[in-house]
Amino acid sequence: MKRILVLYILIAVVSGLLFLNFTDYTLGSTKSKNPLHSETFKVGNGYGYQIALEDKVLIRQEYIPILEGNKPFTSAEDAERTANRVITKLLRKESPILTLLELKELQIPEFNSK
Numbered sequence: 001m002k003r004i005l006v007l008y009i010l011i012a013v014v015s016g017l018l019f020l021n022f023t024d025y026t027l028g029s030t031k032s033k034n035p036l037h038s039e040t041f042k043v044g045n046g047y048g049y050q051i052a053l054e055d056k057v058l059i060r061q062e063y064i065p066i067l068e069g070n071k072p073f074t075s076a077e078d079a080e081r082t083a084n085r086v087i088t089k090l091l092r093k094e095s096p097i098l099t100l101l102e103l104k105e106l107q108i109p110e111f112n113s114k
Contacts, residue, residue: 036090038083046072049083051090059086065098067110074109081106 036058040049048062061083063070073079085106086096103111 034087034091036087038080038087040076040079040083043072046074047076047079048072049079051083051086051096058090059096061086064103064108064110066100066103071110078106078108082108 035054036051038049038051040047043062048060050057050061051059061079063072065082073082082098082103085098085102089096089098100111
């Protein structure tokens, strides 16, 4: 009787490990499954970004927000930092609109030179 119980426990543990191995679950992982992602792209002589939910584009920003005129980001890194801030705001259920202070904090050159 004791051997049968041990056998059932062993089968349960092996089944559980196999299940975890074949699923997209990592034991002890705190990594979230964020469906939002950003992508930078070339715009004229600069860069823009877009934010998508899985495969659906939610925001396509070709120019620096709140800057007068249509001026793209000077580097892909600036566009990526800005996109990541917008994603953070969306995940917090905040408005994705960036303020002048936020763009200064992101060290976007057009806002830190003034």
